[in-house]
Each structure stands twice: as structure tokens, then as C-alpha cells.
Amino acid sequence: MNETKEQPQNEPELKINLGGIILNSPILAASGPLGYGHEYRELINFDPFGGIIVKGISLEPWSGNPPPRLAETASGMLNAVGLQNPGLVQFMEKDLPLLRDAGPKLIVNIIGCTPDQYTGVASRLDRAGGIDGLEINISCPNIKAGGMAFGTDPRSTYRVVSAVRRKTKLPLLVKLSPNVTDISIIARAAEEGGADAISLINTLSGMLIDIDQKKPLLGNTFGGLSGPAIMPVALRMVWQVAGEVKIPILGMGGINSADDALQFIMAGARAVALGTGLFYNPGLAESIKTGLVKYMRKNNINTLGQIEGIAR
Amino acid sequence: MRVTLYAPDIAREAYPGQFVHIFMPPEHRDHMLPRPFSIFGTNRHTGELAVLFEIVGRGTALLAGTDPGSSWRLLGPLGRGFPVLQPGSLLVAGGMGIAPLAFLAASTTIPRTLIYGARTADQLVCPRENLELPGLTVYEVTDDGSRGEKGTAVDLFSRLVEGAGAVFACGPRPMLAAVRSISNRAGIEAWISVEERMACGIGACLGCVVPADGGYKQVCRDGPVFRAGEVIIDE
The missing domain is CATH 3.40.50.80 (Nucleotide-binding domain of ferredoxin-NADP reductase (FNR) module)
Structure with missing residues (x-):
């Protein structure tokens, strides 16, 4: 047989620009599961992550919800941690210095009960150094005051996002709640408020009942559903929002494989974030990255831009 | 149920009161959380570690039904255990x-x-x-x-x-x-x-x-x- 000279194939390029943040990989860690990253750094390789979004930070420490905070569900889990966090000061003094050299880009999720609390956190982090972007959490379903209330009303969304926008030059992601009638209206309000990218989706509000105790299973009664069970819902919302806004989308919700990640990108996401899947398999980012490269090689795709929104 | 696992690194370090996180087998790993189990005993010479449990749900049922010789992913030893016992x-x-x-x-x-x-x-x-x-x-x-x-x-x-x-x-x-x-x-x-x-x-x-x-x-x-x-x- 004659020698066939193979076309020299370029290594697929995974680098992307997510609203001004240049990421070496389109795979991020979603806010929450990894906490502030320290514990997982000893366990897994962070290289496959383009970025890490650290757990929500508020102006003052929040103690979180009473236990039980977790329950496994069919192909997913419910959580009602309630945004327990050490507060801005301790985060900046203890956690941030350890995170600066972690490798992946660092995005800090910020939370509050009033617009002033959000802007207070944002303006301090803006000057902190070593932070590549902020993600405004207007969507946590697990606290009674604030949080999701901002994310279910377009005017409140606009108000919070534009207020934070005035306080920081850092790239601004806005994380949306799926617990709304029409997510595209909220996404447009976030874009108009000055967001550089949209993160979606946060968890779906749900609950379970303990039939022996005859009471809600979670200490907070309601919790957020995550995991593979919500993946098709998340994908549909990414699809909807991608048709409504010009800014890039960070897609998340039950992503558990390279196939899942590719579906989000083809629906219009620029990048994807992993959450519950990291509990199932702490090495998930690595295997998704390998799967992405394999798919791109096989289909002669050089950059992810070639397939972003291609299914639309 | 008692299941004995060969996990020499964990068996060497573990002390009473600590636990291991047992990850689900590959065919279940994409939709089930790892399960924490107290360590029931270790044998540092053979590298073995035992867990004792009853079947209460899907995870324990899978572990109970596993074939001898199969591989499971473990993380541990985890947590803070008991202090050293004193007389009485x-x-x-x-x-x-x-x-x-x-x-x-x-x-x-x-x-x-x-x-x-x-x-x-x-x-x-x-x-x-x-x-x-x-x-x-x-x-x-x-x-x-x-x-x-x-x-x-x-x-x-x-x-x-x-x-x-x-x-x-x-x-x-x-x-x-x-x-x-x-x-x-x-x-x-x-x-x-x-x-x-x-x-x-x-x-x-x-x-x-x-x-x-x-x-x-x-x-x-x-x-x-x-x-x-x-x-x-x-x-």
C-alpha cells in the first residue's frame, strides 16, 4: 500500500473569550461544589479548568440553613446550604491569597440581600487584585430574603446589575434562576444592566418529604435541584437565552460528559460549568476536556466558535 | 453486611472514627453521589480495610451486591476520628x-x-x-x-x-x-x-x-x- 501522507492536523483550540475573560479551556467549575477550592486542589488537577467560580461571598458572614441540607434524588440532588460563607473580609484575607496562583481564572460569585450589599462586595473585590471576574448571584433559591427575588423580576435584575456595573471594571457575569416564567426577559434585563456574560442555570426549586417523620426532608423545606435530572431544562434555557442576548453564555445544569458539554455549546453557550458532576466524579473536567478534543479532531473543528450555536 | 477492600494507603493511615467516601461504579457514577462509610477495621499488614453497613438505599445495595474482586474508587481516610482510649x-x-x-x-x-x-x-x-x-x-x-x-x-x-x-x-x-x-x-x-x-x-x-x-x-x-x-x- 502506498504511503498516504496525513494532513498535519492542528491541535484543536480550546481557548475562548467569556465576556472579556480569556480562558484556556471552556470548562469551568460552577459556584458552590468546590467551595473556595482549597480542599479540591489537593484532590484533583485544576489544569483542565479554564476558570473556577468560587462559592458565593456576602458582605458579612452568613451561617446558612439548618440541616439536613442535602438529599439525593433520581439522577440528581437537592441542596439547601443557604449560602453559608465566611464573609468578604475573611475571604479576602484567608481564601483569596491561596486561590490567586491556582492556575485557572478566578471568578467570584457575589451575593446579597440588598443592592447595596452587592455593590459593597463588588467594589471591595474590584480593588483586591487577582480576581478575573465577578458573577452576580441573583438566583439562589435557598434563602428567603434577597437572592432569587432579584432574579425573578426584570426591573430588580436591571437595578442590581447596573448598580454593580458602576462599581467595578471587572468582567461581570450574571447567574440566572430557572424559577421564572420567561428567562429571556431576565437575561435581557441583565444585558441592559451591563452584564458581560450570562450564567445559566442555577438550581430548580424543589422539595422532598420524609414519610417516617411526616415532615419536609430538608431543614429549609425547599432546596435546589441539580444534576443530570435538570440537564434538558438547562439546555432549553440556554437555547432560549442565546436567541435573545448578544453577550456570551456560560451554560450549566447537570453536565456530566463531553457529549453534554457539546450540546450546551451547540445550543449557544460559549463555555460550560460543572457542579454536581464533580461530586460524582472529581476528575470530570479532565475527561470532558479529553472528550471535547477528541470530538473536535474527529470532526475537523479547530475552534469552539465553529460550533457555538450551530444547532440553532 | 461486611465488605473488605484492599486499600493499603488508606489502611495504613486510618484511625478509629474516620470514614471513607466510596464512589459508585462507572455505570452509576454519572448519577449517584459517593457514599460515606465509617471504617470498621483495618489490617496494615494485608492493606485491607473493612466497612460494615446495612442496606438502606441504592448505594448500599450496590456495594452489598458487588462481586468479589471488583474495583471501587475510594477517598480517604477522611474526617477527624476518636482520641486515643484511656483505661476505663x-x-x-x-x-x-x-x-x-x-x-x-x-x-x-x-x-x-x-x-x-x-x-x-x-x-x-x-x-x-x-x-x-x-x-x-x-x-x-x-x-x-x-x-x-x-x-x-x-x-x-x-x-x-x-x-x-x-x-x-x-x-x-x-x-x-x-x-x-x-x-x-x-x-x-x-x-x-x-x-x-x-x-x-x-x-x-x-x-x-x-x-x-x-x-x-x-x-x-x-x-x-x-x-x-x-x-x-x-x-
């Missing part, structure tokens, strides 16, 4: 709470006492040979009297607590609450191992907490063994 220690195990306490009982030969209670004889699942240890006195107790004394572990504990060196307990929450308050009244130091649903197992996700003064403690990292006064256990 009183160990209190309710039901599956025996798992970490059998490991603790086997860690020494100094005189120590174990109260091992359950509702019925068939719920005293710990193999007898694991509790036949030099220096260990064992009192069995069942609600229906089908094995050992008739009554509860707490009844027996109230009677034996006087003069105990220290107390080490693991079992259902009401039992832990009673052990905590009785030890406190008797002025005896008590250590309790707390169970809670977990996700990450390493202190990152803040999913497993127990109330404490001024907030919450993380069961997976601050515990699962706590000084009884450190945490609040509702009666």
Missing part, C-alpha cells in the same frame, strides 16, 4: 453505630467496656469475633430482649456511666442526645460520632453540618467525631 473508657454503640466503635475497641488492650444495643437481636449485625478482644467487656442490649439484656443502650449507659474514664458513642441521634446530657450531668468527658448526608466529603460544599454554638460545624471535616459539648444534638 465506656463505649456506647446503637445499631450501625458499632462500626467505628468496633474499630476503636480493637485499637488497644487496656480495660474498656462496650455497650452494644439495637432494637432486636438480628440488628446486632457486628460479627461476634470482632468484639472478642482482650480487655474488652461487652454488654449487649435489645429493646425486645431477644439478645442480651432487655432495654435500651441508654438504660444500660445510665447504670454504667458512674466512674467511667471517658465516653465514646455512635448511634441514632436520640441516643447521642441522651448520652451527651447524661455524660454532662455526670461530669464525664464524652465524644460522639455524628452521621449526616454528604456530597463532597472533604469540607468544600458545606452540605453536611451539625448545629454548634454560634453556627454550624462540618461533619465531614470538623467531625464526624465531636467533643459532646462542641455540638448541639436535639433530644
